[in-house]
Amino acid sequence: MNVRHQFQKSLTVKELFENHFKSNLYEDDKLLFLIDLVHVFRPKNERSNDVISIGELIRFLEEHSEFNLLFKKYLKTLIKKNKFSRLLSDSGIISDNQFFKEIRTRLFDKLLPYQPEKDTLQYVLNQVFYLSSDPVWIVTIPYDEIVLLFKLLGFDDIYTTVKDETALSEIILAMQLLAQRMSGRALENDVIKMVPEFSNLESPFLALENELNQLELSLRNSKHHFVQSNDLFIKQFLMFHKQCNAYIDKAFLNSSKYGITLSVNQSLLRIRQQLERLKELIALVIVDEEKDKLKNSISILLKLIKYNCYKNNIRKLLAESTQLVSYEITQHTAKSGQKYITDGYKEYFKMLYAALGGGVIVGFLCVFKLLFSKLQVSEFNHAFLYSFNYAFGFVVIFLLGYTLATKQPAMTAATIAQTLEEGMKKQVNLVDKHKSFAKLFARIFRTQYIAFVGNVLIAFPVAIFVVWFFDFLTGQNIAVSKSEKLLNDLNPIYSLALLHAAIAGVFLFLSGIISGSISNRNKHFQVAYRIQENPFLKQTFGILKTQKIANWVDKNWAGVISNMWFGIFLGSIGPLGVFLGLNIDIRHITFASGNLALGLYGANFNIDFWTVVVAVFGVFCIGFINFIVSFTLSMLLAFRSRNIPLSELYLLNKSIWSYFKTAPLNFFFPLKDKN
Numbered sequence: 001m002n003v004r005h006q007f008q009k010s011l012t013v014k015e016l017f018e019n020h021f022k023s024n025l026y027e028d029d030k031l032l033f034l035i036d037l038v039h040v041f042r043p044k045n046e047r048s049n050d051v052i053s054i055g056e057l058i059r060f061l062e063e064h065s066e067f068n069l070l071f072k073k074y075l076k077t078l079i080k081k082n083k084f085s086r087l088l089s090d091s092g093i094i095s096d097n098q099f100f101k102e103i104r105t106r107l108f109d110k111l112l113p114y115q116p117e118k119d120t121l122q123y124v125l126n127q128v129f130y131l132s133s134d135p136v137w138i139v140t141i142p143y144d145e146i147v148l149l150f151k152l153l154g155f156d157d158i159y160t161t162v163k164d165e166t167a168l169s170e171i172i173l174a175m176q177l178l179a180q181r182m183s184g185r186a187l188e189n190d191v192i193k194m195v196p197e198f199s200n201l202e203s204p205f206l207a208l209e210n211e212l213n214q215l216e217l218s219l220r221n222s223k224h225h226f227v228q229s230n231d232l233f234i235k236q237f238l239m240f241h242k243q244c245n246a247y248i249d250k251a252f253l254n255s256s257k258y259g260i261t262l263s264v265n266q267s268l269l270r271i272r273q274q275l276e277r278l279k280e281l282i283a284l285v286i287v288d289e290e291k292d293k294l295k296n297s298i299s300i301l302l303k304l305i306k307y308n309c310y311k312n313n314i315r316k317l318l319a320e321s322t323q324l325v326s327y328e329i330t331q332h333t334a335k336s337g338q339k340y341i342t343d344g345y346k347e348y349f350k351m352l353y354a355a356l357g358g359g360v361i362v363g364f365l366c367v368f369k370l371l372f373s374k375l376q377v378s379e380f381n382h383a384f385l386y387s388f389n390y391a392f393g394f395v396v397i398f399l400l401g402y403t404l405a406t407k408q409p410a411m412t413a414a415t416i417a418q419t420l421e422e423g424m425k426k427q428v429n430l431v432d433k434h435k436s437f438a439k440l441f442a443r444i445f446r447t448q449y450i451a452f453v454g455n456v457l458i459a460f461p462v463a464i465f466v467v468w469f470f471d472f473l474t475g476q477n478i479a480v481s482k483s484e485k486l487l488n489d490l491n492p493i494y495s496l497a498l499l500h501a502a503i504a505g506v507f508l509f510l511s512g513i514i515s516g517s518i519s520n521r522n523k524h525f526q527v528a529y530r531i532q533e534n535p536f537l538k539q540t541f542g543i544l545k546t547q548k549i550a551n552w553v554d555k556n557w558a559g560v561i562s563n564m565w566f567g568i569f570l571g572s573i574g575p576l577g578v579f580l581g582l583n584i585d586i587r588h589i590t591f592a593s594g595n596l597a598l599g600l601y602g603a604n605f606n607i608d609f610w611t612v613v614v615a616v617f618g619v620f621c622i623g624f625i626n627f628i629v630s631f632t633l634s635m636l637l638a639f640r641s642r643n644i645p646l647s648e649l650y651l652l653n654k655s656i657w658s659y660f661k662t663a664p665l666n667f668f669f670p671l672k673d674k675n
Contacts, residue, residue: 355454
C-alpha cells in the first residue's frame with residue numbers, strides 16, 4: 001500500500017468523493033476508493049459492539065446527485081462478472097474429508113488468500129471486506145439505512161429476471177451444486193455404513209435434489225421468478241430437508257455403536273454444513289409480500305460478505321471436527337477409568353497389590369535402562385533401547401493386570417466428565433450434584449494415592465536388590481558413575497525435574513488419547529468381528545479359540561498399543577533432546593523412586609541427610625506434576641467433547657475443597673462417609 005493511500009484513510013466521505021471523481025487521485029487503482037470508503041465506517045476497534053451508521057454517506061449522495069450518478073457508474077465498472085455461485089456453495093464449507101489436508105488448505109489460504117479475476121464480485125469482496133470482523137459490524141448498520149442506500153444507488157431486486165448472469169440464477173445454481181454434492185457424499189459406502197436403518201429406504205438426498213430441479217424449472221418458467229412459503233415446492237423441500245437432517249443425526253448418534261473415523265466425521269460434517277447453507281439459500285426464493293423482494297436482495301449481499309470473510313475459519317473447523325471424535329475417544333477412556341476408582345477396602349487393597357506388582361517391574365526397568373545407558377552406541381540406538389525397555393515393561397504390566405499409578409488420571413478425568421454430563425441431563429440439584437462429585441473425586445484421589453504408594457514403596461527396594469544382585473554376581477557396582485546425576489536429577493530446585501515431569505504428564509495424556517482412538521477405530525472397522533469370522537483362523541484354530549482371540553483383541557489391543565507408545569515416548573525424548581541440543585527428558589514418580597535407590601546404592605549410601613530429604617521431596621513433587629498435568633489435559637478434553645462449560649471446574653473445585661475440610665481422611669482411606 002502506497003503512502004498516498006495511507007493518507008487517504010483519514011479523509012471524510014466528501015473529501016474521498018472529490019479526490020476520486022475530480023482529482024483522479026485513485027487513478028492508479030480505482031478499487032482503493034471503495035476500500036477507503038468502507039474504512040471510514042469500519043470500527044477502529046475490531047471487538048467494538050457499537051451500532052455503525054452510514055447516514056453520512058446517504059446524506060452526501062442525496063445532496064449531491066452528480067456524485068450519486070458517478071458512484072453508480074463506478075460500482076458497475078468494478079464488477080463486470082456477476083458469478084458468485086461457487087462463493088455460496090463453497091465458502092466456509094469443508095472441502096475435503098481429510099481433516100489435516102483441510103487444515104493445511106485453510107491455513108495456506110489464510111496466509112496467502114486466493115484471488116480471483118479482478119473484474120469479479122469475489123475479487124472485490126476479497127479486497128474490500130477482508131477482516132473477519134467485517135460481517136460483525138456490518139450487521140449493526142440499521143436496516144432502514146441499508147434500504148435507503150440500496151434504493152439511492154438504484155439497485156434492482158434479484159427477481160427481475162432469471163437469465164444466466166443474474167443474482168437469482170447464481171443462487172439457484174449454488175443450491176443445485178450443494179444438492180448434487182450431498183447426494184454423492186451421502187451415497188458413499190463409509191457414510192451409508194453409519195446408518196443401516198436407511199439401507200432399505202430411498203435416499204432423502206436424491207429426493208431433495210429432484211425437488212430442487214423441479215423448483216428451478218418452475219422459477220424459470222414463472223413470470224414472477226419466486227415462490228411463496230405455502231407453495232407445494234417449499235413444503236416438499238422442507239420435508240426432504242428434515243429427513244436429510246434426521247439421516248445425519250442418526251449417523252452421528254450411531255457413532256457410539258459403530259465407532260467413527262476422522263474421515264467419516266468430516267464427510268458427515270460437510271453434509272450437515274451443506275444442509276444448513278441450503279436452508280439459508282432457499283429462503284431467498286420465497287416472497288410472501290412485496291417488501292420481501294428488497295429484504296432478500298439485501299440479504300444475499302450480506303451473506304456473500306459473511307461467507308467470504310469466514311471461508312478460512314480454522315477455529316470453527318477445529319471445534320466442529322474434533323468434538324465427536326474426541327467424545328468417542330473419551331467415552332472409551334471413561335469406561336476404562338471405572339476400574340481405577342475404588343470404593344471399599346477390598347478394592348482399595350486390590351489396587352495396592354496391583355500397584356506393588358507394577359512397582360516390581362519398574363524396579364527392573366530402572367536397572368535395565370542404567371545398563372543400556374552404559375553402552376557406547378549412537379543416540380538413535382539409545383532411543384531404541386530405552387523405548388524397547390519401557391514399552392516392553394509397560395505392556396507386561398498391563399497384561400498381568402498390574403498398574404502404573406500415573407496412567408489413571410487420563411482415564412478418570414473422562415469418567416468425571418461423563419458423570420457430570422449425566423448429572424446435567426438429569427437436572428440434579430446443583431448442591432447435591434457438586435457434593436456427589438466431591439465424593440467421587442475423593443475416591444479417585446485415594447485410589448491414585450494408594451497406587452502411588454504401592455509403586456514407590458516397592459520400586460525402591462526392588463531396584464536396590466537388583467543392582468546389589470548384579471554387583472554380587474559380577475563384582476561391579478554399575479550405579480557408581482551415574483550416582484551423582486541420578487540424585488541431582490531429582491532435585492526440584494536446581495534441576496529441570498518439574499519440567500521433565502510435566503513432559504511425562506503430557507505423554508500420559510497422549511497415551512490415554514491413543515487408547516481411546518484405537519478402541520474407537522477397532523469398533524468402527526469391526527476388528528473383533530473380522531477376526532471371529534475369519535475363515536483361515538477358524539479352520540486353523542477352531543471356532544472357540546478364534547472367538548477367544550477376537551475377545552482378547554477387543555479387550556486388550558487398545559491397552560497394548562497405548563502402553564507401547566507410552567514407552568516409546570518416554571524412551572525417545574531424552575536421546576532426542578541430546579540430538580537437538582535441548583535439555584528435555586522425562587521424570588516419572590515410579591522411575592524416580594527406582595533412580596533414587598540406584599543413586600544411593602551407587603554412592604554406597606554415603607549421602608548427607610539433606611540431599612536425601614530433597615531427593616525424596618523431589619520424587620513426590622514429580623508425582624504431583626505427573627498427576628496434575630495429565631489430569632488437567634484429560635479433563636479439558638473430556639469437558640470439550642461433552643460441551644460442558646469450564647465454569648463447572650470452579651464449582652467442582654470449590655465443592656472438593658469444602659468436602660476435604662469436613663472429611664480429609666476420606667481422600668486417603670476408604671472410610672465410611674458420615675454425611
